[in-house]
Amino acid sequence: GENVEQHPSTLSVQEGDSAVIKCTYSDSASNYFPWYKQELGKRPQLIIDIRSNVGEKKDQRIAVTLNKTAKHFSLHITETQPEDSAVYFCAASPAGGTSYGKLTFGQGTILTVHP
Amino acid sequence: NAGVTQTPKFQVLKTGQSMTLQCAQDMNHNSMYWYRQDPGMGLRLIYYSASEGTTDKGEVPNGYNVSRLNKREFSLRLESAAPSQTSVYFCASSEKARLYEQYFGPGTRLTVT
Numbered sequence: 001g002e003n004v005e006q007h008p009s010t011l012s013v014q015e016g017d018s019a020v021i022k023c024t025y026s027d028s029a030s031n032y033f034p035w036y037k038q039e040l041g042k043r044p045q046l047i048i049d050i051r052s053n054v055g056e057k058k059d060q061r062i063a064v065t066l067n068k069t070a071k072h073f074s075l076h077i078t079e080t081q082p083e084d085s086a087v088y089f090c091a092a093s094p095a096g097g098t099s100y101g102k103l104t105f106g107q108g109t110i111l112t113v114h115p
Numbered sequence: 116n117a118g119v120t121q122t123p124k125f126q127v128l129k130t131g132q133s134m135t136l137q138c139a140q141d142m143n144h145n146s147m148y149w150y151r152q153d154p155g156m157g158l159r160l161i162y163y164s165a166s167e168g169t170t171d172k173g174e175v176p177n178g179y180n181v182s183r184l185n186k187r188e189f190s191l192r193l194e195s196a197a198p199s200q201t202s203v204y205f206c207a208s209s210e211k212a213r214l215y216e217q218y219f220g221p222g223t224r225l226t227v228t
Binding site: 001006009032034042043044045046049089091093101102103104105106107108 | 146148155156158159160165173205214215216217220221222
């Protein structure tokens with residue numbers, strides 16, 4: 001099955017700095033790569049996703065990049081703010097077949113943004 | 116529109132006891148999921164249901180059973196709880212066209228002593 005590795009496990013930055021979280025996956029059949037944010041004590045929520053036919057996608061201060069050849073994808077947050085502090089999870093899912101929608105998550109990155 | 120709801124929010128069980136975690140969604144989603152979240156291990160899929168009447172195993176199904184009661188409700192049962200099942204359990208749902216965009220419930224914190 002799919003295996004998703006996520007690094008780093010913790011990340012501490014100063015407000016205004018950039019933060020980068022990296023993930024690798026093992027199954028070449030994976031085609032959807034969503035990122036979820038989980039604030040302390042809350043439920044995970046989707047913040048951005050990228051599909052295999054796209055190399056980069058941006059949404060305001062967050063961007064995701066995908067290198068399908070190397071099987072890795074990354075989350076970039078620019079101009080970080082204290083409210084960006086949370087646990088971030090990457091995930092991978094195949095595009096079709098019986099496993100479509102079965103997300104395999106990374107271990108999570110605890111991001112702390114210091115004012 | 117409540118989204119995805121779960122009951123109970125907290126539960127303490129003794130080893131060997133059984134219980135059912137309830138989940139319901141009002142978004143008319145076809146697919147529903149049960150995850151467990153443990154520190155340092157992310158979210159791991161226990162079972163999922165692609166549509167009403169179907170269920171399938173995820174990554175960590177041992178010790179659990181599920182029932183897709185109808186389109187709205189998907190329950191998770193622990194027949195004989197073990198300390199290794201101490202975790203936070205999340206239910207989620209998604210629409211057919213965007214299965215990877217999953218909406219999570221608030222979670223159930225379960226402790227097995």
